[in-house]
Amino acid sequence: MRRLPIRRVLALCVAALTLAGTATASEEQPTPAELESELICPVCETTLDTSSAEIALRMKARIRELIAAGSTKGEIKAEFVDQFGTGVLAVPPKEGLGLLAWLLPLAGLATAALAVGALAWHWSRGRAAEAGPPLDPELERRLDAELARFE
Amino acid sequence: MTGRLRVGAQVAAVGVVAALLALLVWKVAKGTDNGVTSSLATGGTPTAPAFSLERLDRSGELELESLRGKAVVLNFWASWCGPCREETPLLEEGWKRWQRKGVVFVGVNVKDFRGDARSFMRRFGVSYPNVYDGKGSTIGRYGVTGYPETYFVNARGRIVYRIAGEVRAADNLDEGVERALAPA
Numbered sequence: 001m002r003r004l005p006i007r008r009v010l011a012l013c014v015a016a017l018t019l020a021g022t023a024t025a026s027e028e029q030p031t032p033a034e035l036e037s038e039l040i041c042p043v044c045e046t047t048l049d050t051s052s053a054e055i056a057l058r059m060k061a062r063i064r065e066l067i068a069a070g071s072t073k074g075e076i077k078a079e080f081v082d083q084f085g086t087g088v089l090a091v092p093p094k095e096g097l098g099l100l101a102w103l104l105p106l107a108g109l110a111t112a113a114l115a116v117g118a119l120a121w122h123w124s125r126g127r128a129a130e131a132g133p134p135l136d137p138e139l140e141r142r143l144d145a146e147l148a149r150f151e
Numbered sequence: 152m153t154g155r156l157r158v159g160a161q162v163a164a165v166g167v168v169a170a171l172l173a174l175l176v177w178k179v180a181k182g183t184d185n186g187v188t189s190s191l192a193t194g195g196t197p198t199a200p201a202f203s204l205e206r207l208d209r210s211g212e213l214e215l216e217s218l219r220g221k222a223v224v225l226n227f228w229a230s231w232c233g234p235c236r237e238e239t240p241l242l243e244e245g246w247k248r249w250q251r252k253g254v255v256f257v258g259v260n261v262k263d264f265r266g267d268a269r270s271f272m273r274r275f276g277v278s279y280p281n282v283y284d285g286k287g288s289t290i291g292r293y294g295v296t297g298y299p300e301t302y303f304v305n306a307r308g309r310i311v312y313r314i315a316g317e318v319r320a321a322d323n324l325d326e327g328v329e330r331a332l333a334p335a
Contacts, residue, residue, distance in 0.1 A: 042287065053231075055229070055231045058264065058267065083263075083285045084262065084285050085285065085286035115160065118156070119156065119160065122156050
């Protein structure tokens with residue numbers, strides 16, 4: 001019984017290491033498919049993998065050239081940002097103004113959770129107040145006795 | 152207290168919905184028009200939006216403001232655009248004819264690779280100044296809706312004529328240049 005948590009922890013460690021390894025491999029040796037899903041066609045404003053616009057075809061060709069030249073995913077993305085700006089990234093960068101796109105939804109969720117919590121607290125407090133003062137012990141005993149007759 | 156809180160929450164929710172609705176209506180009403188195209192359509196001569204962009208034909212930047220006092224032909228293009236290939240010889244020929252009269256042609260290469268843009272310029276023997284706007288920061292301000300598009304700016308920096316799409320004939324180009332040269 002005590003071994004189970006250790007096994008789980010070990011399984012999680014193995015999974016984390018596997019994922020980390022995959023992420024590193026992806027960064028060092030990206031595939032055209034993953035980059036095409038992470039970059040936007042600046043004309044049609046969809047990801048490259050769903051676009052057949054001329055500029056998208058040219059960008060796909062450039063991705064293959066850069067991969068063949070041994071560029072990492074970060075280097076390839078940096079080149080595209082240099083040419084087309086950060087708007088070329090399908091996912092905003094986790095720095096500068098792009099960080100806002102990550103933080104604002106979380107802040108919104110936290111605010112909504114706080115608001116719901118505050119409302120629930122106020123409503124439950126209101127209900128407690130509406131319930132009125134506790135019954136007199138004698139009256140409560142008589143009420144229990146009366147109810148018992150119906151059981 | 153609970154009642155006031157509930158009313159406050161409802162007011163806030165209605166306010167957020169109203170603000171989003173107003174934003175939607177504004178965006179739909181405004182569309183991609185920034186005032187330049189609608190002004191031109193009603194016979195106006197809007198001010199050409201300023202820019203300072205990296206040059207493709209040599210090092211440094213070109214500022215539109217530095218050309219004030221001259222008629223300017225601004226051509227928005229990209230190397231991947233078919234009609235741009237068709238019209239470029241006409242623009243180059245027009246530049247050679249009009250440059251002696253003080254007219255400046257400026258190519259604005261948008262949403263393109265610098266290398267591709269330079270190859271295109273070499274291939275077509277483009278000799279007029281060209282700037283690079285990979286991010287497309289100018290197109291929204293000019294109201295460019297497709298490629299190519301050509302704007303004619305007079306000496307006072309006002310847009311007097313626009314050709315949406317390919318310049319198909321020298322006459323068409325000359326008409327725009329003559330309007331840009333006409334006394335304001």
